Each structure stands twice: as structure tokens, then as C-alpha cells.
Amino acid sequence: MRATLRWAHSDLRAHRGEALFLVLATAGIVASLLLAAALFGYATNPWQRIFTQSRGAHVWIHTVRSADTGRLAELDGVESVAGPYPTESVTVSDRGTRAPAELRGTPARPEVGRPLLVSGHWLDPRDPDGVVLDSRFARALLAEPGDTLRLPGTARTLNVVGIADSAEPRYRPGEQPGLVWAPPSAVRDPGGRVIGLRLTDPDDTDYAVQRAVTVLGAGAVGEVSTWQQARAEAQGDNRLLGQVLGLFGLGSLVAAGLAVHGAIGTRIRGHLRDISVLKAIGFTPGQVVRVFLLQHVAYALFGAVAAAGVTEGLGRRVPGRLGDAVGVWQGLPDHTVALVAVPVAAVLFIGAVTGLAAWRAGRVPPVPVVRPAVAAGGTLTGVARRALGLRLPAALVLGWHTAFGRRRRSLAAVGRLALPLLLIVVAMSAWTTIDRFHSSPARMGLPAALTVRTDSGTADARTRALLDRAPGIAAVYPGVETAALVPGQNATIALRGLGTHRDPFPYALAEGRPASGPDEAVAGQGLLDLLDVRIGDWVRMTVGGQPQILHIVGRSIEPENAGRVISTSLDTLRANDPRLAPTLYRLRLRPGADPDRVAQALTAAGQGRLDVHRVADPADGLSPLRAVVAGLIAVLALIGLIELLTAIGGAVREGERDLLALKAIGLTPRQITAITVTATGCTALAAVVVAVGLGLPLARWLIDAQGRSSGIGAGIAQAPSAPVVLAFGAAAVLGAAALAALPAARAARRRLADTLGAAA
Template sequence: MRATLRWAHSDLRTHRGEALFLVLATAGIVVSLLLATALFGYATNPWQRVFTQAHGAHVWLHTGSSADTGQLAELDGVESVAGPYPTASTTLAARGTRASVELRGTPERPTVGRPLLTSGRWLDPATPDGVVLETRLARALLAAPGDTLTLPAGGTGTGTGNGTGTGTDGGTATGSPRTLTVLGIADSAEPRYRAGEQPGLVWASPSAVRDPGGEVIGLRLTDPEDTDYAVQRAVTVLGAGAVSEVSTWKQARSEAQGDNRLLGQVLGLFGLGALVAAGLAVHGAIGTRIRGHLRDISVLKAIGFTPGQVVRVFLLQHLAYALLGAVAAASVIQALGSRIPGRLGDAVGVWQGLPGNTVALFVVPVGAVLLIGATTGLAAWRAGRVPPVPVPRPAAPPGGRLSGAARQALGLRLPPALVLGWHRAFTRRPRSLATVARLALPLLLIVVAMSAWTTIDRFDSRPDQMGLPTALTARADSGLADPEARTLLERDRQVAAAYPGVEVAALVPGQTATIALRGLGTHQDPYPYALAEGRAPQGRDEAVAGQGLLDLLDVRVGDWVRMTVGDQPQILHIVGRSIEPENAGRVISTSLDTLRENDPDLGPTLYELRLRPGADPQQVADRLTTAGQGRLDVHAVPNPADGLSPLRGVVVGLIAVLALIGLIELLTAIGGTVRESERDLLALKAIGLSPRQITAITVMSTTCTALAAVVIGTALGTPLAHWLIDAQGRSSGIGAGIAQGPSAALLLLFGAAAVTGAAALAAVPASRAARRRLADTLSAVA
């Protein structure tokens, strides 16, 4: 044991830098995997906890006021119901901030879909104008218990809220504004408020809903997996014309998970990729070290070391490095993870309170250590097979003779350092290819990470190419006519165009889900869709659809689809696929003129505003709101990149970890090249090469290896990144076509930095080896 420890200590002193990098790389990998685990838990658990405690409804149906909803409680599979409750869509204002809401008349605190109070108290009959706000809505309005909210003239609207973000801002011009008092704030398992997409939920006494536009009823099922069948039964019983919108628990859960699940997937993917790269780097390092210490290993066996002991020396040594990095990573996450700014810190804080936290905190580091140990064991097993009697090295190793191309290059009087360096890099083909492959893997992952960064940046720099051709959405009160509204909007010098539109909820064939049907622009002034496939709608009944809708209906571009808006059927021909960041891509869009063919009285309820380059959306929105004198509600179009801002820091951290792994492999390759060149030193000096030229041979060999790895990593990483990003886009409903690779200049700079860094790292050890004394060289060759 003492001899084993002395050998391990001596090896550690010789390879301190490599040991440090391995510890840091392992720590970074485990941190990535633990953060991914935390994000997955954070994405799923909070909503699930609220749904369970609230005894949430699996289906919410918005119907007309005349619908006979009492029959739904008798349906097979329905365990209990919530409501029906009268509802109305309107707008609430507080401190200069406006928000679209669904006002829901709730006579008593429900048992199904029960709001969970986080502050304040529930509705009180003694305060007829008291309301309870959903948490995210309260945060958007900066409202707290005791605050006063303003309801516009008319009190309530005539529309219904819905789960697709297609509710309309109601409000008639009669009456006078009134106020509501915030009594409490509550969590809900229903879809939460999103500006411009999903109206916020407000619970109020029935007397506060003075002009209801419909009703909402919730169904709790005995089997949640039968949701689609239950919706079909309910719509059949009530009649398709009676149901205006359907939302399910699956949609609410997916919306609640949001970008957290995507962050977890990114971290998990890169963490696993980095773990494989680290394992291969360790395998290569041990294999190179064994080839460089064959004589020492033979001596160890000659003095009594068994093959098992030799294997354990390498195995335990690298397991210790991995274990140290894993323990350090787990300790840092446990102690400081909740203090990380932003969403990552929140995720870790929630995850630490979950029952499976301790198990994950143990299993993830142990799994990483075991994988590194497995690759270490495979390489160390070769050390156990070294014979106790040193085998003389062959005079000319296989592939050691100059190739015909190398001899011709020397005949053309090319620099010997260039020719011999290239020849040395690729002399032993299996070993050289393995080195290039191990070095190319972290470089490939870095290219993928850079592509993820570039794609996120594209949402900010070129939103028109990512399904966001407009920056603002304006909704006008019913008292503001269309010509007057468009004139008011286009009067602003920074508004390039205002596209009139309408957005309604539509039931899909089979009546199991609700989609968003949009009519935007006109035939004379078409809406500028961001198309990934097909063409823009031009003729009658033509439309474009998001990937989420195509997947939901199992249709493709070129198919016809039928949907129901109220009791009116709408048949559209899908001529293109648009990139749709909203509503999980469950959107079908056509021109406003096409929708008017079914309903000539249909008028625009919203305006999509395209701004001039350089315009500040918030400043334009403030000016338009002021100019509208309370008749315009203007807000920014949600950008998915806003929710992915934590991913930028994640990408930087992952690139740093992958760079460490690449550095480990590069140092291994340099060490192996320097050791294998020792026996050629005498021959090179004998033919008249100077120490500087001999140094250049080793540097050129390393440069060629790094260059080959960069070319392979870039060539494979770019299409792989496009495939991964587009696959994620398809699964999220946005659709393929959003991937954006790094620019050619950035890739060239990345490759030049990698190759230059490799040459610089190789220069010092190569220079030292070239200036060794002849006696030392003879002892190394012997």
C-alpha cells in the first residue's frame, strides 16, 4: 500500500495541471446535471402541488349563458363539478398598468378548483366590490390586498375568457368607471396570466359581474387520462355552438412548466455530453501515460506488483479526482445553489424542499463518478497487461516510414518541420484518429452551445424571422371605431404599419381542444408572416398554421381543416407553416377579409403594430396609451427570448467546462507527442536539424491534430445543432426553422483560437524536449 501511495503521489506531482483540470471539469459536469435535475423538479412540482391542494378541475368549459350545464355532472367519468360561474372579459387598471382579465362570479369558495390564498382573505359578502386576484396577475398589476383597481366604463365586457389567449377586451361605453378592492391573492392550477396571450383570473362576487357574457364550468374526472373523451362527451351534450372554449389540465401544466423544462433539457443534454467527453479524455490520458511509462510499469511488476495492483493505482487515482470534483459540486449546489440570481436560484431553492432532493444529490454525483471510473478501468486494464520484462521497442514502428506524399513534399523543398510535423500527427492512424475524435467531441459540443446562443440572440436581433414581425399589440375599446383607431396608431412617427385583426377561440374537429383562430391584415395589406414552409395566404379560405396545430390535428401543409367558432363552421386551406411562438403553436391564421366572409359584421378587435428600426417598444406603447386617452390598451408582444435569458449564462458555463475537457485532451496529446518524439531526437539532430526546427516539428504535429479536430467538430456540430434546436422547436409547437448557427467569421475565429492555443501550449514542452542532453535521450530510447 505504501508503494502504491508513493507511486500515486509521484504521478500527481508530475501531472498537477492535468489533475486540477480533471477535478474542475468533473465539478462543472456534476453542477450542470444537478441544475438540470433541479429545473425538471421546479418545472413540474409547483404546478402539481397547487393542482393537488386545490383539488383542481381537469377540464374547464366556457359556454354561453343559456347552456344547460347541469347535465355534465351526470356524465360517466365525471367525479365532481365546479360552477357554473358567470364570467365576463374586461380590463383592470392599477397605477397606470392595464391587464385583460376574466371576471368570474363565485358565490362561495369552491371545493373543486379551489384557489389557494397566499395573502389576504377570501371574498366577503360585506364587501360586494371585493375581488381575489390570481398571483401572476397581481404581480403584473403591482397589486396587494387593500389596493384599489379601476374597472372601465360599462363594468364588464361581453366576451369570455379562454385558455388560448384569445379573449377580447370588452367594455361598453355606458355607465361610469367603478372601483374594485383587492381582498386577497391566490394561486390557481388554471392557465396563468400572460400579457396579450392569456387573460388573468379574478374571483368576485356574482353581483360584481353585472353583465356576464357567458359561464364557465369545471369538471374533475375519475381518470385524468380520459380527458379528450370527456371533452367530446361534454361538447356533444351541450352542443358545439354552446361551447366557446375548452382548456385542460395538460395545457395548464405545459404552460406552467414553460421555459424551465427547456433549460433543464439543455443542461441535461450538455451535462451528459460533457460527461462522455470527460470519460473519453480520462481514457486517452491514462492510455497515453501507460505508453509513456511502460518501463516503469515493468519495473513495478518485477519488484512484486501484481497486475491488479497496477490497475488499482490508475483506477483509484482518477476515481479520487472525480470524487473530489463531484463532492465539491454537490456541496456548492447544496450550500449556495439557492443564492444563484434569477430562475436557477429559485429552481434550486424549490428543489431542495422536494422529497427526492437528497436521493438526486447522491445519485447524480455517484453516477458521474462511476462513468468516469468505467472509462478509467478500461484504460487501466491495459497497464495490468504490461509484461514484467520490458519489450524492446521496434526500430521502425508501423507507419513510421515517410509516406510517398511526405517524400514528395520534402523534394519540393517545403520546410522539414511542416512535412515531418504533419507526418508525425497522422503516422499511427488508429491512435491518431482516436486522439482527433476525443478532441473533436468537446469542440463539437461547444459549436452546439454557440448555436444555441446565436438562436436566442436571433429572437432579439431579428424577431421578424422568428415569428415576431410586430412588436406591439393594441386593443381598442368598443367606443373607438376602426378608422379612428388606425389613424391614431399610424399617426405615431415610429409606427411603420398597423395591421387590423381579430383573434377568437375555435374548437378543433372532434371538439377535444381549443385553438386560436386569427384574422390578421387584409388582402390589400397582408400580414408579414414568418414562414418556414409553403407560402403566405393570398386567396379565399387560405391560411397558415403553427407546428403545434399541425401536430394536434395530424395534418400537413396542403390539407383542409374544419373548425367551429361558436355555432359557425370555418373551413380553411393550409398553404404554409408559420413560426408561431404563441399558444404552443396551436394557431391558425388567415386574413381578416376571409373571416368577414362568414361574418360581414366582424370588426377588428386588435391591431398588430410593426415599428420602424431602432424604435423603443415601451416608449411607443406609452405614447400611444397617452394619445388614446384610456381607450387603447397597448402592450409589447411576448418574446420567448425573455424567458430564456438564464440560458445565456448557462451556455457560458457549459463552454467553460467543455473547454477544460478539451484542454485535458490537448495536454494529453501534447505529452504523448513529446514522449514519442524522444527516440527520433538523435536522428533529427544527425540530419542537421536545429533544436528550433525539432521544436517546430512537435508544434506542427499538435497544430495538425487540433486543426483536424476543429474541422470535424465544426463540420458535425453545425448540422447537429440545427437538428437539436429544430427538434426542440417542433416539440414546443414553435416549429422547425428557428435554428441559427454561428456566423462564418465567428466559427473561423473559434477555430483559429483553438489551433493557436494548441500550438502555444505545445511550444514549451517541445522546446524543452528538443534541448535535452544526448545522454538523456539515449537513456529514454534504451
């Protein structure tokens, strides 16, 4: 054991840099996997906890006032109901912020869908104007207990007495109004009612919705939301961040394992004589294997423990969503299991890969085998000999031959280096896609920057005149948006009519063609998946009891409503209802116009009649992904650096026995140095070509697959620009060559006696 430790210590002193990089790379990988576990827990647990504690309803159905909702409690599979509660659609403002809201008349604190108070108190019958806000809606308004909400266009005010958590669909500007619980007396002009159903079997949600709509009648149902939709919205971008971290963490772990395997294999080839001496003095094959195994497992263990300690101690202090995720994750029951299991699994994987490579050391014979003095990389190939005959620089030819002369070993070296470079290309593509949402929103399904919604009764001509006079607006597209029941009547989708046949809305199409004719429409990926239809199919839906049949001619990139949107022109919807008037306007701004300033100007000019807000950009929620991508690129660069150091060390050791022959044929130390530098550069160049050739299509497939699963749809993936790819490749190749220059120069200037000793 003492001899083993001395050998390991001497090897550590000789390879300090490589050991440090292994520790740092392992720490980065384990930290990525732990953060991925934290984000997955953060994405799922808060909503699930609220849903369980509040006895949340599995289905919420908005109906007309005259609907006979009492019959729903008698349906098979319905355990209990919440409501029905009268509702009123209003616009509220607080501290200059306006937002649509649903006033829900709640006579008593419900048992099903029971709001969980965060601050303040519940409704008091003695305060007819007191209301409780959903916590997410309160954050959007920057409201807190004691604030007074105003209803623009009226003299009414509401007093915020409490803030509560709810498992219902969250507030989304322009898509989902904020939820406000109020006494029934505060709901002065109820436009409908809402009822919640808690089911005995949540898996039968679709069937329960279908039966409820059948009982009530399609004309009585305005909108349906389910617990699956609310859960998916609550998880949102956090789950995507967790998937990205998990994917790159696992990929980095494989890359690190391969790098360790290559490093050990190269070191064994360079220490064959030393290993033979160890065996000659009494080391058994098992002891030799344990030297390498324990040494690299110790590196991995140190890095894993450091990552776990830093994540546990400092993770919650990271600003933004990552810090919040770690804080919530540390309070979950499976936190301790994940904190131990992830580092242990990483160390075991690296140990298994290390054992496979170290096993070769145990097979080294105890009597050193004299290696034949041949050209680096083996006997010169015909191509190399012809290149020398053409009087190409000998250093370049021999360097290329050294890199690719031994095909099996060369392919392994290129593959190990290409893997971290490939993952870097994928990370760069993710970064570019996020940037494209900000720099070219029209190409990513966001041609309009602002949405303007009008109060009921506001004349279209008056609103258009106001919008046409406003500065900074390039185009105005009038439209309507309403909920529609899908065929089978088990879910609702968003039916949108925007623009006219003469001035169509510029949807970003990924497939098909624009909707230009009567009854033609484009649909989001989420709707196509929900209805299991394709481009060219006809879809029948129900809007307020009236059928609407549309022909899907294209698929649009649709970031809103999880892609469950079908869009046509306002003229098409008016063909069924000539009295239909626009209730919203999408505004496309001139280049350079500030959306916030334009929105403020419109709000002031509208004198309380207009609700103006920015169109939500899904990339805003992915802003933490940039820091994650940067960190992953750093970890992958460390792994690539380890592999480069291994390749350089192997090239230098392989060249030691050829040094005498190279000097004998007249090569100078500078030319001999150029051989190793060229060999390293050629290996890096081949790895870059493989990484770019495979990484770009892989990145497109992964990003588009995520787009399809989220409902946005394929077609959002953006590859890095050609200059960026070329700069990445040049940096990798030139960096590898520069890294190889110093050790190659030292080896080329070694004394002849040292060279003879190394070749013996």
C-alpha cells in the same frame, strides 16, 4: 499499499495541472447534471402541487349564458364540477399597468379548483367590491392586498383583498386574460359562464371534452382548456433549460470519460519502462491497475463532492430562475436521492472508463521491451517522402506525419478532442438562435412589436386615425382573434385574422407559401400536430356555432399559444360575417423605435380605450440560458484542454526517442520544436473540421426538434456566422499550438545523455 500511494503521489506531483483540470471538469459536469435535475423538478412540481392541493379541475369550459351546464355533472367519468360561474371580460389597471382580466363571480370558496391563498383573505360578502387575484396575474400588475384596481373607461374600482395560487392556465399578455375571483354582485355585465370538470380518469380528458361539447352544443362553447395545457404552460422554459443542461451534462460526461481514457493510455505508453520496473520488484498486474484506477477515481470523487456541496450550499443564492429552481428542488422528496445518485453515477462512469484504460497497464510485461528507433509516427509514408523531395520544410512534413502517421491512434486523438469542440459548436448555435429572436424578431415569427386591443364599441376608423398619427409606427395590421373548436370538438385553437388581401400580415413562413387567396391560411406546428394535418389539407372548425373551412397553404413560425394557431386574413373571416370589426391591431415599428415609449404614448392618447402591450418574445424566458451556455462552454473547454495536454504529452514522449536521429540529420532545436507544434496544430485542426462539420447540422436538428415539440415549429435554428466559426477554429488551433510550444522546446533542448536514457 504504501508503495502504491508513493507512486500515486509522485505521479500527482508530475501532473498537477492535468489533475486540477480533471477535478474542475468533473465538478462542472456534476453541477450541470444537478442543476438539470433541479430544473426538471422545479418545472413539474409547483404546478402539480397546486393542482393536487386545490383539487384542480381537469377541464374548464367557457360557455354562453344560456347553456344548460347542469347536465355536465351527470356525464360518465365526471367526478365533480366547479360552478358554473358567471364571467365578465374587463380591463383593469394598477400603478399605470393595464391588463385584460376575467371577473369570475364566485359565491363561495369552491371545493373543486379551490384557490390557495398566498396572502390576504378570501372574499367577504360584506365587501362587494373586494376581489382575489391569481398570483401570476398579481405579479404582472405589481398588485398586492390593499391595492385598488381601476377599470379604465368606467367609474368602477375593485379592492384587492387577497392573492391566490391556481392550477388554471396562467396569464399571458394578449393570449390569456388574468383570473380575478369576485363576488357575483361585482360581475355586472356577464358575457358568459365557466364550469370546471374534475374527472375520475384524467387520461380520458379528450373524450370527456368531446362529450361535454356534444351535450352543450358547439354553438354554446366558447373556449376549452385542459389540465395538460395548463401543465405544459407552467413547465414552459424551465423544462427546456433542464433539457439543455441535461443534454450537455451527459455529453460533457462522455467527453470527460474519453479524455481520461486517452490521458491514461498516453501515460501508460510513456511509462512502460516504469511499469515494467514496478512489476519486476513485485507489483502484481492488479496492483498496477489499481494505481491508475484509484488515482483518477479520487480526482472524480473530489470534483463530484465539491460540485454537490456547492450546489447544495450556494445553489439557491444564484440570482434568477436557477436559484429559485434549486430552492424548490431542495424541498422535494427525491432531492436527496438525486443529490447522491448523480455524483455517484458520474464517478462510476469515469471509474469504468478509467478501468478499461488502466487494464492495459496490467498487461505490460515485467521485462522492458526495447523500442525500435523509427521516425515519429512510424515509417515515413510515400506522401511524406514525396513532400520532403519537393523540399517542403522538414518540420512541417514530419509534424504532419507525427499527427497522422499512426492511423488508429490519430483517429482516436482527433475523435476525443472533436467531441467537446462539437458540443461547443452546438452551444454556440443555441446562443445565436436566442440572439436572433432579439435582433431579427420578424424572421422568428415576431414581425410586430406591439398589440393594441380596443374596448367594445370603439370605432375602427377612430382607432386607425389614432394609430396612424402615433410616431414610430411603420405599419398597422387590423385583425381579430377568437377561440375555435377543432374537428372532433375536443379542444380549442386560436383562429386569427390579421391584415387584408391588399396589405397582408408578414408571417414568417418555414414551409409553403403565404395565404393570399380566399379561404387560405397558414398554421403553426402545434396546430398541425394537434389535428394531424399537413400543408395542402383543408380544415373545418367551429366558431360560435358557425363552421369555418380553411385551406392550409403554409406553415408559419408561431411562438404564441404553443403553435396551436391558424391564421388567415381579416377579409377571409369577413366573407362569412360582413359585420366583423377589428378588435386588435398588430403594430410594426420603425427601426430604432422604443416599444415601451410607443406603448406609453398610445395608452395616453387612447384615454383608457386602448389596451397596449408588447408582443411576448419566447427568448425573454430563455435569458438564463445564456449564462448556462457560457458555463457549459467553460466546462467543455476544460475537457478539451485536458485532451490537448494529453496529445502534447504523447507527442513529446514519442519524440524523445527520435531526438538523436533528428539532430543527426541536421535539424536544429527550433525545427524539432516545430515538429511537435505542427503535430498538435494538425490534430486540433482536424478536430475543428470534424466538430464544425458534424456540430452545425446536429445543432440545427436539435434546436428544430425542440421547436417542433414546443409547437413553434422547425426553422428557428440559426448557425453562428462564418466569422465566428472561423474565429473559433483559429482560436482552437492557435491555442493548441501555443500550448505545445513550451514543452516541445524543453524536450528539444534536452541533453543527449537524457535522450539516450529515455530511448533505452
